[in-house]
Amino acid sequence: MTADARAVQTVTGRVRPEALGRTLIHEHVLIGFPGWNLDALAPRFDRGDAMARAVDQMQRLRDLGVGTFVDPCPMDLGRDVEFLAELSQKSELQIVCTTGAYFEAEGITHTFRHLPVEEITAIYIKEIVEGIGDTGIRAGAVKIATGAHHISDYERKLVQAGARAARETGVPLISHTQEGSCGHDQIDLVTGEGVAADRLVVGHSDGVDDHEYHRSLAERGAFVGFDRFGITLILPDEVRVKNVLKLAHAGHTRNILLSHDSIVCWQGRPVPFAARYEDVLAMLPDWRPTSILTKIVPQLRAGGLTEADITTILVDNPRRLFAGA
Ligand SMILES: [Zn+2]
Numbered sequence: 001m002t003a004d005a006r007a008v009q010t011v012t013g014r015v016r017p018e019a020l021g022r023t024l025i026h027e028h029v030l031i032g033f034p035g036w037n038l039d040a041l042a043p044r045f046d047r048g049d050a051m052a053r054a055v056d057q058m059q060r061l062r063d064l065g066v067g068t069f070v071d072p073c074p075m076d077l078g079r080d081v082e083f084l085a086e087l088s089q090k091s092e093l094q095i096v097c098t099t100g101a102y103f104e105a106e107g108i109t110h111t112f113r114h115l116p117v118e119e120i121t122a123i124y125i126k127e128i129v130e131g132i133g134d135t136g137i138r139a140g141a142v143k144i145a146t147g148a149h150h151i152s153d154y155e156r157k158l159v160q161a162g163a164r165a166a167r168e169t170g171v172p173l174i175s176h177t178q179e180g181s182c183g184h185d186q187i188d189l190v191t192g193e194g195v196a197a198d199r200l201v202v203g204h205s206d207g208v209d210d211h212e213y214h215r216s217l218a219e220r221g222a223f224v225g226f227d228r229f230g231i232t233l234i235l236p237d238e239v240r241v242k243n244v245l246k247l248a249h250a251g252h253t254r255n256i257l258l259s260h261d262s263i264v265c266w267q268g269r270p271v272p273f274a275a276r277y278e279d280v281l282a283m284l285p286d287w288r289p290t291s292i293l294t295k296i297v298p299q300l301r302a303g304g305l306t307e308a309d310i311t312t313i314l315v316d317n318p319r320r321l322f323a324g325a
Contacts, residue, residue, distance in 0.1 A: 008322045009128070009140035009171070010068070010094045011085040020094065021067020023318035026174060026203055026227040026259035027289050029054050029071050029087060029095070032078025034108045036268025043269065043276060050265035051087065057264050057289060058091030064293040068094040068318070070259075072143045072174040072203075074102035075127075078267050081137040099127035100143035100162050103176060104154045107145070117157050117164075124165035140322070142166050144186065145176035151185050159186060163193035172199045172321045175225075180208025183217050197221035199324060201257055204228055209239050211246045218247060218255035223321055227259035229296055230287030237286060241296060245303040248313075253305075256313050257321070258296070262289045 007014035030050060036042065061069065073079040081097050088095040101107050112120055127139045142162040146155045166173050173195065175186050183202040190200050202217050203225040217224050226244050229237055247256055263270070266277055274280045281287070286295060297310055305313075 006323070008096065009138040010088065010096050011081055011137050012088045012094070015094060017319045017323035019067070020315070020319055020322065022065050022293075022314045023068040023070065024061070024066060024259045024289060024292070025070050025201060025257045025318055025321070026072055026225060026261050027069055028073055028261070028263045029069075030078060030080055030083055030265045030267065031073060031263045032267030033106065034076060036078065039268050041269075045267045047083070051083070051090070054087050054264045055090050058087060058093040060290050062091065062093055064290060066093065066293070068096065069289070070096045070098075070141065070174065070318075072098040072100075072141065074098075074100060074107060074143050074145060074176075076101050076108035081132050082135055085135075085137055096140035097132070097137070098141045098143040098174060099124045099132070099139035099165070101145070101158055102143075103145035103147045103178070104152045105147050109154060112158060113154055117161050120158060120161035121164040121168075124161055125168055128165060128169045128171055139171070141171050142173045143176070144173055144190075146178070146182045146186060148178035149181045151182055151189075156189065159189045160193055163190045163195050166190075166199060167193055167195050170324060172201070172324075174201045175203040177202060177204045177207065180205055180210065180213060183213070183222070184220075187217070187220050187222050196324075198223070199321065201225045201227075201321065204261065206240045206243065207234055209235060209243065211243055211250075214243055214247050215250055215252065218252035222255065223257050223317065224252075224255050225257050225259065227257065228261045229258065230260045230262065230284055230291050232284060232286070237296065241299045241303065244300060245305070248305055248309060253309050253312050254317060254320075257317055258292050258313060260287060260289055260291060262287055264289070
């Protein structure tokens, strides 16, 4: 039943945790929000154009010394693991995909609303152990997701299913939170199912300017995701840098993970207020998967982090997340 406990499942096969290298823990290649294909006014999706754009971005990351790109696309947001596998082969960047569905307000809820937790767990385990659909491509982690300030019954069921699948297979959990809330509830649910907190990334914790929240998550052993660098509509990056430095200087460098939650290609229009990808980049110029290495790491160095600290955050922490204790 279990996946190979000492291997990380990428979309092109298993690698040792030590082979991950510099890892971006939460980025997306391709997203399509539910209903994107109903929007006849949206730009037409061209797979070839999308692949070319994605290969270009992955090669830029390789040039910056990135070894692995984790794409925790929920199964209901246009996840396309064959696209990821082709991209990984073309770009020679390792990519990890996930099983698990999105939070209630923005996911596709009809089927899982009616399935019991045991069956959802079995579906997640199938995607980790056997593969997604009939592709043979295995998920290497579980995505869990909750809404703002309250976990609905639907979300609680899916988080429990995700934790049970992680417990059975040994893969880690990567979460979505809204507005920097419910991280402790996620830890409660995950540990309640017998999974150690250090197998969980509380994602998007940088959505709130609250050092006490970040420190309290780290004190429980979870990884704290500062994983929306560049999304300055939520908070300026200077605030994220300040909070990363505070957490590191409080002794929790080993709990920090960095990423952008960038989206390289969209199916349909990217967000309701922007018809084209170029419009989004014009609004959020640093929301691209290269910004941490080109712009943020120098700021962290200037704030007092050593090269060893940077390696801990970019290399050792992802390796420990995937390898387990
Ligand atoms: Zn995301």
